[in-house]
Amino acid sequence: MNATLPEPDEQERLHSGRLLEVIRREIEANSGAIDFSRFMELALYADGMSARAAGQGWPDGGFTPGLGYYTGGRQKFGQRGDFVTAPELGDVFARLLARPCADILTAIGNGNILEAGAGSGRLAAGLLGELERMGRLPEHYYILDISNELRARQADLIQRTVPSLANRVKWLSELPEKFRGVVLANELLDALPVERFCIQNKEVRQQQVASKNNQLIWAERPVDETIRARVEPLALPNGYCSEVGLAAEAWTRSLADALEHGVVLFIDYGFPRAEFYHPQRTGGTLMCHYRQRAHGDPLILVGLQDITAHVDFTAIVQAGTEAGLDLLGYTSQAAFLIGCGLEDIMADPAMSDTTRLRLANEINRLTSPAEMGELFKVMALGRGMRGPLRGFQLQDRRGRL
Numbered sequence: 001m002n003a004t005l006p007e008p009d010e011q012e013r014l015h016s017g018r019l020l021e022v023i024r025r026e027i028e029a030n031s032g033a034i035d036f037s038r039f040m041e042l043a044l045y046a047d048g049m050s051a052r053a054a055g056q057g058w059p060d061g062g063f064t065p066g067l068g069y070y071t072g073g074r075q076k077f078g079q080r081g082d083f084v085t086a087p088e089l090g091d092v093f094a095r096l097l098a099r100p101c102a103d104i105l106t107a108i109g110n111g112n113i114l115e116a117g118a119g120s121g122r123l124a125a126g127l128l129g130e131l132e133r134m135g136r137l138p139e140h141y142y143i144l145d146i147s148n149e150l151r152a153r154q155a156d157l158i159q160r161t162v163p164s165l166a167n168r169v170k171w172l173s174e175l176p177e178k179f180r181g182v183v184l185a186n187e188l189l190d191a192l193p194v195e196r197f198c199i200q201n202k203e204v205r206q207q208q209v210a211s212k213n214n215q216l217i218w219a220e221r222p223v224d225e226t227i228r229a230r231v232e233p234l235a236l237p238n239g240y241c242s243e244v245g246l247a248a249e250a251w252t253r254s255l256a257d258a259l260e261h262g263v264v265l266f267i268d269y270g271f272p273r274a275e276f277y278h279p280q281r282t283g284g285t286l287m288c289h290y291r292q293r294a295h296g297d298p299l300i301l302v303g304l305q306d307i308t309a310h311v312d313f314t315a316i317v318q319a320g321t322e323a324g325l326d327l328l329g330y331t332s333q334a335a336f337l338i339g340c341g342l343e344d345i346m347a348d349p350a351m352s353d354t355t356r357l358r359l360a361n362e363i364n365r366l367t368s369p370a371e372m373g374e375l376f377k378v379m380a381l382g383r384g385m386r387g388p389l390r391g392f393q394l395q396d397r398r399g400r401l
Helices: 010-029 036-045 092-108 122-134 148-161 163-168 225-234 246-258 313-322 333-339 353-367
Strands: 112-116 141-144 169-172 179-186 195-200 203-212 215-222 241-244 259-271 287-290 293-295 306-308 326-332 376-383
Touching: 010 036, 010 203, 036 195, 036 203, 036 306, 092 122, 092 179, 092 259, 092 333, 092 353, 112 122, 122 141, 122 148, 122 163, 148 163, 148 169, 163 169, 195 225, 203 225, 225 241, 246 259, 246 313, 246 376, 259 313, 313 326, 313 376, 326 333, 333 353, 333 376
Parallel strands: 112 141, 112 179, 141 169, 179 259
Antiparallel strands: 195 203, 195 241, 203 215, 259 376, 287 293, 287 306, 326 376
C-alpha cells in the first residue's frame, strides 16, 4: 500500500476483504476482468438500491449489504472523515444557497426541494433553517440517497438541529414523477462510476480491473463504440489516460425526465470538455480520498476510500439540453456565492471578532482559487424557468461549454 497513507485497522481490513471477495467473484464470472466503471460501482455502492435497473442511471450495487464505501458505516464527511464538503465547513454555504432556492420556489408558486446524495444531512438542515427564517419553506424537502446508513445519519442530524422542521423531510428510493421545485446535487456527479480509457498505439483501449495473486490489477480490452466515438475526435496522444462519465450523463437525463417545472443545480468540481481533456492532463482526473489524504490508486483500500472523477460539464449540459432542459447558468463556485450576496454575511456590525474570524476562514475555503472557489463549478439546468437566476449574473461562463 502507499506508504504515505494511514494503515487501516483490523476491522477495516476485514470489511475491505469481504468486499474484495465480492469483486473477485464477479471478475471470475466475467472471464477474468470487469470494466472499471463496474469496479467503481461495487467499491462505492455495493448494497444500494437497483435504480440503474429501473433506468435511472444510478449505480446498481445490489450485492452484499454495507460493503461499499458509501453504503458502509465509516465516518466519511468532515474533519474526522475522509474529506470535507462545502456544507461541512459551516453554515455560510447553506445560507447563500437558500437565496436562489427561495427565488425558484417563489417563481414556481409552490414547490419542493429534492437533494440527491445528501451526505451527512448538514446541507438539508442548514437550508431548512435558513428558508424558515426567510419565510419560504418548501412543502417537502425530499432526500434521495441509496445508503440506509447515511439516511439514518441524516435523520438524526436533522432531528437534532431543526426538530420543528423534521416532518417536512421525506426520503425517496427513486426519482419522483412530475417534480416541481429545486433539485440539488452537491458533489454527486463526481462520485458516479466512470469509464476509464487509455490511448495505446493510436488506439483507444478501455481499462478494466482484474485479479492476480489476490491483488487487483489493471487490464484492458477493445473499447466500446460509445466511448470510441467520444474520444477519437479529441486526437489525444499515446499514453493519455482519462475518463468518460456515462453514468453522470444518464443521471442528468433521468433528472430531465423527472422535472416538470423548476431548476437542477449541480455543484461539483470539474471543467468544460476542452479543459477536462487538456493535453497536459495525461493521467485523467481520477482521485481517491482516505482520512484526509488524496491519492491516485483506486485499486487499494477497497470499500474504505472514496473514488471520484472530475465532471465534464460539457457532457452534462449536452445530456440535459438534449433531454429538453435549458442551460440557465454556469459559473465558478466563488462567483456564484458572491452573486448570492456573500458580502451580506460579514455585514453585521454586532458580530463578535471570534465569529468574524470563523466566517472569514470559512468564506476563504469556499471562494479562494487555491481552495474550492475556482475548481468547483455551479451549473443550473431548468424547465419552464426564465433567467437570469441569482448567483449567475456576476460571471457568466456558459460560452466556455
